[in-house]
Amino acid sequence: MRSSLARRTAGVAVVAALLQLVMITAFAWPAARVAPRDVPIVVTGPQAAAVAERLDRERPGAFDVLTRPDEAGARAAIAGREAYGAIVTTPSGPKVLTASAASPFIAQQLGALAQAQAKEGRPPVPPVQDVVAADSDDPRGAGFGALALPLIMSGLAASVLLTFAIPAAAWRAAGVVLFAVLGGLGAAGIAQGWLSLLPGPYLALAGVMSLTILAVTGTVAGLATALGRAGLGVGSLTLLLLGNPLSAAASGPEMLPQPWGDLGQMLPPGAAVTLLRSTAFFDGAGAAGPLAVLVAWAAAGFALLAVGGLRGRTGEEAARGREPALA
Template sequence: MRSSLAIRAVGVAVGAALLQLVMITAFSWPVARMAPRDVPVIVTGPQAAAVAVRLDRERPGAFAIETRRDEAAARAALENREAYGAIVTAPPGPKVLTASAASPVVAQQLGAMAAQLGQRAAAPAAPVQDVVAADPDDPRGAGFGALALPLIMSGLAAAVLLTFAVPSAAWRAAGVLLFAVLGGFGVAALAQGWLSLLPGSYLTLAGVMSLTVLAVTGTVAGLGAVLGRAGIGIGSLTLLLLGNPLSAATSAPELLPQPWGAIGQFLPPGASATLLRSAAFFDGADAAGALTVLGAWAVAGFALLGVGGLRARTSDEGVRDREPAMA
């Protein structure tokens, strides 16, 4: 008996230590390896070609450079989320355009690059204009990034509670839907009202929040309905250990090691951050991909809940059919 308990204690301790290492790696590694990788940047003006060559030579692989016909086209690209910044060349000197709403971190890096452009031209630092600015109450995006983890964790907690407290898969699905609506509208009111982190339409933001909660809670509850506790564990670890660190909510997908930055956009936390930025700051520009990802996860979650409900019903019918025979 004592040896069995000792083996169990050692096994739990070793497993917990390994899980600790995995969690630290998952959350720290993307941040420690953050650097620009093919960040979309626009160049325009008479010296656009020379600037593009210089950037590619001095920072190879950092920027995906495109040329536009003039400054107006460059501004439109930033407003449509086609690029994070632009360098406008002109005889008086270069000018840098940023969109801190898309990524305050990238905007800061482009601002530092503006100072370097000015030094090369033996002139003051190139002026920087923020075309699509972050919320003035959250200029560095720290509050926006802090929304990601609680939103995911609360969705996971709701899925666990619904799985163990509601035996019926149909009523569990109804609980998921109700929680998504209440949670989405509540979080949107908190983020836009008291915390003042997000501008834009309240109903639109609440819809994005609700869809995020629906994708997270529905998926984990659905996996729990089909696979039991193992499904809850798989769903929770996937969304928490992969989805949250790879969401780029505090940076940008192009700053994370690839292909992990791109993979993160196919998970609910990353898609949610992208969709929230588009809805709050860019009038929905470039939102279709993230909206599709969240919708697909939500549909998959309810499909899994349906499968779990059918399986439970079949099992119950089998038990009832055997009871008369046994009697």
Template sequence: MKSSLVQRALGIAVGAALLQLLMITAFAWPSARIAPRDVPIVVTGPGAAAVADRLEREQPGAFSVRTRRDEAAARAALADRDAYGAIVTTPSGPKVLTASAASPMVAQQLGLMAQKLAAAQGGASAAPAAPVQDVVAADADDPRGAGFGALVLPLVMSGIAAAALLTLAVPSIAARTVGAVVFAVLGGLGSAGIAQGWLSLLPGSYLAVAGVMALAILAVSGTVVGLSAALGRAGIGVGALLLLLLGNPLSAATSAPELLPQPWGDLGQLLPPGAAVSLLRATAFFDGAGSAGPLAVLAAWVAAGAALLVVGGLRGRAAKQTVAEREPVMA
């Protein structure tokens, strides 16, 4: 056995082991460190100030508490995605409003908070829990958001796979671009059809949901196609590391950005998977409220992919011109 082959095998084994550790860290670490961090909620009613002080005292830094003038304003804050929940204080006791469509995990934590609030007011741990009302509920067929959270990874993986196939099988950058756009459109229509028609995971307009998914797929596949055009085949690996190993675990698809360690939660919203999750929630459950930010992020990634394709095309044209200049002139 040649020593060079042994060295190559050892190098691959070490590299694969390091990649495995990186993948375990990327996927497990955010989930293992989930906790509320400045989660926006609102309080209203005669005891609003006391509730805000108690929350800060018992869970410092967990919630960003804002005051609203009445219950109607608190409900509007949830519908507009300005808050994940609300505490309405009344003479008869507190009431907790949630929006499980924004994050079933946060809604569950607010439900536990309702028990503590009622116990504190009643003076005994056996006091009945404060009533909880889900103002913007998750889909009835996916109340815990497990199916919604599982939508993101296939979109990212299929987008990377399509970009890799286009890069390896299609020499023309222009043709790759057409392929990426067609794949995004078909993928958006098909994915929305499965998510809404068969699995019943998302309410809302089919075309709107399909458009969001198509844009998300194009942001992923277009970025990877652009990176491969500008960097060569190494661009596929760069895109996979950026979008799959970093973007997917930080997407907060099953939690919320405010539950992830910071600044990673905020960073995740600047990557296509996280922006796609937020835009899907806004489109399907909130009539578009809060969609401007994630829409701008996805559009920026699509534009970046297009710019990289232009760079790759110019580089390829320059390379061909250089080769042509070096060829001997035929007599």
């Protein structure tokens, strides 16, 4: 008996230690490897070709340089979420356009790049203009970057509560929808009204948050309904250990090593961050992709809920059918 308990204790301790290492790696590794990788920026003006060549030579692989005919085209590319910023060359010297709303981190990188490009005999530092600025109450995006984790954690907690408190799959699905609606309205109210982290239309922001909660809670609750308690673990680990650190909420997917940056955008946390930025700051530009990702996850969650519910109903009917024979 004692040897059995000793083996079980040792096994639990080893699994917990391994899980700790995985969590440290999942959260610390992306942050430790943040650097520009094919970040799309626009170069325009009479010296555009020379600037693009210099960037490629001095920062190979850092930027995906796009060209536009003039400054208006560069601004349109930034507003349309095709680029994070622009270098506009003019006869009087270059200037840099940034969009801190898209990524304060990348905007800072472009500002530093402007300083590095300054040469003797020219203006000390090219002027930098933030054409799509982050909220004035959250200029560095720290508050915005902290939004993703509470949405994911609350969705995971709700899925656990619904799984253990609501036995019927249909009512569990109804609980997911009700929680998503209430949670989205409440979270948007706090983020916009109290904390002042997000501009834009309140109902649109609430809709994005509700869809995020629906995708997270529906997926995990659906996995639990279809697979049992193991589904809770699979869903929680996927969304928490992969989805949250790969969301690039504080930087941008292009700042993470690939393919992890792209993978993060295929998971609910990363898609939610991108969709919130598009809704709050860019009038919906670039929203189609992340919207499709969240809808797909939500649909998969409800499909799993339906499968689990049908399986449970079939099992109950089979059990009732055996009762007379056992009698």
